[in-house]
Amino acid sequence: MRRSEEIAQANLRKAIDERGAALGVRVRVADAEIDVETRARMRASFQRGDLLTWGYGDAYADAAADPLHILDRARSVICVAIPYARFVPSRVPKGSGRVSKYAWSRDYHARVRAILNDLAAHIDAAADGSVTAIACDTAPVAERARAARSGLAWIGKHTNAIAPGLGSYVFLGEIFCSLALAPDEPLKKECGNCRRCVDICPTGALRGDYTIDATRCIADLTQRVDAIPRALRPLLGDWVWGCDLCQEICPPTVRAGACGDAAFDPLDDELARPDLERLLALRSGEFKRRYRPTAMGWRGAAILRRNAAIGLGNSLDRAAIPALCRALDEDPNPLVRGAAAWALGRIGGPAASRALARARELENDAAVAEEIAAASKSASLGVEGPS
Ligand code: B12
Ligand code: SF4
Numbered sequence: 127m128r129r130s131e132e133i134a135q136a137n138l139r140k141a142i143d144e145r146g147a148a149l150g151v152r153v154r155v156a157d158a159e160i161d162v163e164t165r166a167r168m169r170a171s172f173q174r175g176d177l178l179t180w181g182y183g184d185a186y187a188d189a190a191a192d193p194l195h196i197l198d199r200a201r202s203v204i205c206v207a208i209p210y211a212r213f214v215p216s217r218v219p220k221g222s223g224r225v226s227k228y229a230w231s232r233d234y235h236a237r238v239r240a241i242l243n244d245l246a247a248h249i250d251a252a253a254d255g256s257v258t259a260i261a262c263d264t265a266p267v268a269e270r271a272r273a274a275r276s277g278l279a280w281i282g283k284h285t286n287a288i289a290p291g292l293g294s295y296v297f298l299g300e301i302f303c304s305l306a307l308a309p310d311e312p313l314k315k316e317c318g319n320c321r322r323c324v325d326i327c328p329t330g331a332l333r334g335d336y337t338i339d340a341t342r343c344i345a346d347l348t349q350r351v352d353a354i355p356r357a358l359r360p361l362l363g364d365w366v367w368g369c370d371l372c373q374e375i376c377p378p379t380v381r382a383g384a385c386g387d388a389a390f391d392p393l394d395d396e397l398a399r400p401d402l403e404r405l406l407a408l409r410s411g412e413f414k415r416r417y418r419p420t421a422m423g424w425r426g427a428a429i430l431r432r433n434a435a436i437g438l439g440n441s442l443d444r445a446a447i448p449a450l451c452r453a454l455d456e457d458p459n460p461l462v463r464g465a466a467a468w469a470l471g472r473i474g475g476p477a478a479s480r481a482l483a484r485a486r487e488l489e490n491d492a493a494v495a496e497e498i499a500a501a502s503k504s505a506s507l508g509v510e511g512p513s
């Protein structure tokens with residue numbers, strides 16, 4: 127490389143770092159080579175069925191490991207970490223559900239894309255032409271692995287990317303660039319003997335070898351648009367969207383504290399700790415106003431009502447029975463009626479049994495009728511019965 131090119135690149139890098147710092151994000155640079163190790167790890171994961179609900183296969187792994195899939199002239203990848211940890215609202219009312227930190231603010235994609243576009247515009251302006259393409263989340267990019275390659279973060283046993291000093295509550299985004307910027311060095315860090323995330327995961331999704339069976343992860347289960355497997359429902363506890371347990375316990379993330387951007391504050395208290403009965407009765411007006419602007423709005427109102435029913439069942443609180451009966455009798459969506467039946471079966475007792483017997487006479491949907499039959503058995507055994 128000529129001396130003048132070296133100086134131009136060093137100046138560009140300085141400008142990227144300065145702009146990143148002004149935006150409150152961390153930036154590192156990776157090469158744009160095919161990541162052969164990641165391709166192999168992803169293929170193995172998909173073959174095991176770890177990402178079954180996502181329909182990923184070899185073709186996705188090949189694309190995700192190859193930056194040329196996003197920008198055919200790519201020679202470097204500028205990896206960006208955007209911290210989002212904010213304080214958990216102090217008010218935790220009885221009967222409320224839990225929402226992952228990533229989902230209670232305005233949908234993060236908008237903020238992340240605005241940051242990436244801003245940085246990319248600076249790079250294009252410095253290069254005097256269009257040399258960039260951005261990606262965040264939805265494109266086939268192995269974002270964690272590329273972040274690790276750039277030295278932005280290292281990958282923990284919970285499979286999240288951990289940025290030194292910021293922890294794992296960081297969103298990732300990339301700017302693919304046709305200029306060959308000098309890459310940064312990967313970090314030499316790993317979890318050692320720590321297994322806190324593995325031990326706390328309620329569903330056993332984490333294997334402890336830096337892989338996950340995502341079909342058991344609560345983040346995946348609460349997004350499912352088909353019925354959540356019955357055996358896993360009790361393990362959801364009160365999570366109604368996503369799950370943070372494996373990160374809440376992770377030492378580097380705990381040490382980092384609430385270092386996130388204020389754009390990721392809960393839009394309101396209700397979003398961070400939704401009242402489960404109110405969520406179970408969610409209708410389209412409130413959904414559009416309160417939930418659709420957030421990541422919780424991705425799958426529609428009925429999925430949130432379904433998740434609220436499961437949370438109420440897991441509360442084992444008989445005070446929830448009237449609300450669950452209403453949902454079982456009146457909710458237009460079979461998934462919600464099925465989950466309400468399951469919740470009544472889980473809480474159990476005479477009132478729940480009577481409601482299930484009544485609903486059995488009236489229900490026309492075969493899948494819901496099957497849920498009611500299974501729930502009736504549990505209900506008659508009371509709260510100590512099987513789930
Ligand atoms: C599908 C998906 C999910 C699925 C599957 C998650 C999973 N672990 O694969 C579900 C719905 C479960 C999910 C959950 C969450 N997700 Co998600 N998800 C994605 C998405 C769209 C694709 C991920 C993917 O391809 N998975 C397949 C696996 C095999 O690949 P991978 O995890 O990306 O990378 C692995 C390999 O590269 C391999 N690897 C490669 N090289 C090396 C080298 C070494 C040394 C090691 C050890 C491993 C390794 O290990 C990596 C880690 O498992 C990405 C966005 C994207 N395009 O990348 C966001 C993304 C991974 N999700 C994100 C977030 C925030 C979450 C949640 C925290 C949200 C929540 N709280 O509910 C949880 C975390 C749960 C968890 N423990 O993983 C962030 C993660 C940020 C971060 N700091 O890591 C991403 C990057 C979105 C973004 N742009 O910010 N997610
Ligand atoms: S997000 Fe929750 S369910 Fe998923 S791996 Fe972490 S602790 Fe387990």
Ligand code: SF4
Pocket residue numbers: 282283284285316317320321322323324372375376377378
């Ligand atoms: S909790 Fe421990 S094992 Fe899990 S990712 Fe964090 S440091 Fe690694």
